[in-house]
Amino acid sequence: MDGRRWARLAARRENELLRAVLAAPAAVLPAAGPGLGAVASPGVISDPRDLPAGAFAAVVDRTAGDAARLAALVRACRTGGTVAVVARGGESPDATTVTTLLEAAGCDLVRVVPYDLLGASSPWRGRLGPEAAALVAELDAQLASPAVRAAARLLEREVVAALPPAAAARALVVAHRRGTDQAAVREPSPPRGGPAFVRRALALMQDDAVVRFAAFLAAEVQPVLGLAGDFAAWLLDAASADGSGALASGRARAAGRSWYPGLDARRFVEAAAHRMARGVVGTLAAATPGDAALADTFEYPVLQVCNAGLDVCLGGR
């Protein structure tokens, strides 16, 4: 496992974002691949300076370059057209720099959409240290579940898109070329965490694999990226809203459960406790490799300690 499942998911997300900005005639650099639909590509051109000036309604560059390259993209775009550039986290130029350079080249920023939270060049992977391979393998194993992939797509669309660009591996910077009478207006951030998102998230949480994925994110991603947020508390609050369990009820019933507000928070806490206990037992086993079976005998009491500790963290909620 080398993160291929996440890479495929992130590639699809990128295509989804790019499709939203494409308008004919469009130039996509490097040349458009599968997943973008029919695009009037300029052929094998990879250098925007070779593009005809003002010829395209949309110019997309998947490789953010220097000021000259960005200026060439803008030059190839019609006035009022769209310039979209993929900036990579941790690489130069980042999303902020790309924005600045595009504005200097005659564009108005429309939006910046971070994506690919857990990709190969993500800050998350960059900070993992010696456990990176094991965690990426676990991530890929979790993504074998269709429900987890659906949850990851929801995460990318609704959560990652609202994070600071520096948290993700990539961000799509979308701008309009100035020059028409009507100035481009920066789009407000779309509302996040609305009722539809809550219904969908709670429905996905009826799958055990998604609950374990949520515990993985909370334990392995949140602290590494310094992202605060109490998912259990969010689940409790979200589930208390009228109608929030409309989808979840049906999913739970199919799984042999009755859904009611709070159940998902409890399932999440259980999964978090089990994950923590497994990590503790693994630590004990690794400390004295000849006594792995002895470490296993501590699973149950360790789980009880983890449950009690999480109860302290939950503060009686």
Add this chain to the structure above:
Amino acid sequence: MSVRGVFFSCGATTIPVLRVLAARFAVVVPFESSVDALARQGVRAVPWTAFETPDDHEQVAVAVARIAPAWSAALAHRAERLCVWAGRRRADAFLPALDVLVRERLPEHLRAVALGRRMAASGRLAAIVTHEDVTGLVRGFIAGARAGGVPAVHVPHGVYSEEAVAGADVHGALRADVLAVGGPVQRHWFARRGVAPERIVVTGNPCWDAWHRVRPAAPGALGLPPGPVVALATSWWGGESAHGAFVAADQERRTRIALAALARVQARRPDVRLVVKLHPSAPPAEGERVAAWARAAGAAPALVTRDRLAEVLAASALLVTLPSTIAVESVLAGTPAIAVGCRYAGEAVVEGPLEAEGLGTLALGMVEGWKESAEFARRRRAFAALWDGPADGRAATRVATLVEALAGTARTEEAGHGAG
């Protein structure tokens, strides 16, 4: 011990098996208290401590001195990495308790492993039969004895529902060689968690054997006046569950809904006798707490009891219950059951809604005549097959036969040491 022994971790599923095998094997149990309890039932047992030697104590002490510091250091080093909540490192909330746990429990876990090894090496241990294989001591003993070739059979009790488990629970892995499950439902539960099907044998659940012999009784058996008896079984998931505050609130909510529903039943049928059956593990104050909820709901219990389960079920026309094994036991005993907000495989336990009006209406419709109906009898037979396999009251004998067959594969040479 002149005959070969079988070790039993004493619990509801293994005691009936123990009684069958006691005639042919020496019975070995973990604690002196179990020896005393079995003696009162006419079963002679030997505590596993009888097999300890001074060498064992010394070896355990040496191992503790080697392992405890290494484990404590490893935990201290990794705690910030392992103990995370809401995006924050929270070693403070976990590490002290983990360290105490390791230091306090390590000697007894090592002792259990050593006892398993020693008894296996003696050649006098024919097999292991466990009620639950999650506790540290039983796991340790199994690990030590299996390494010496002694076969182990796990006879699980709990009805592992899908109610709240996120698929990663400690019960889902098998430490023994063979799993003797009640019926196909339990077999499927373990198989879904990765236990190889060839290691799972459907025997029926020994602790349910007696339920097949329960005969209906009149309310007078409970000292109640005439009228249909409806029993409400509360539950007790324990303070060691994950998310304790929610669990406590959830139990209260379900119990209050059930009481409000049964108050509606009593309003329509004043002759209905409500019996509140408390969970045996519930704390002493639970009776008063439930009685207060009943008063608030307008329900009038005629009896609140912690025991007498067989009598209660025999006399009841209907059981209303929170998620619990009692739902299965009730149906096996011939009493229909409604589980509040929880589904059981099969049609005999009816899933009740989590609201009083609907639950009350459902219960009212089952108070009269349903228990005696041909349709319930049909559902009961099918349900029993799902949950208790052969469902013939002979599960203990079947498990005993399985243990004996496996015991024939255990090493039999006399090693000349251990308790005689």
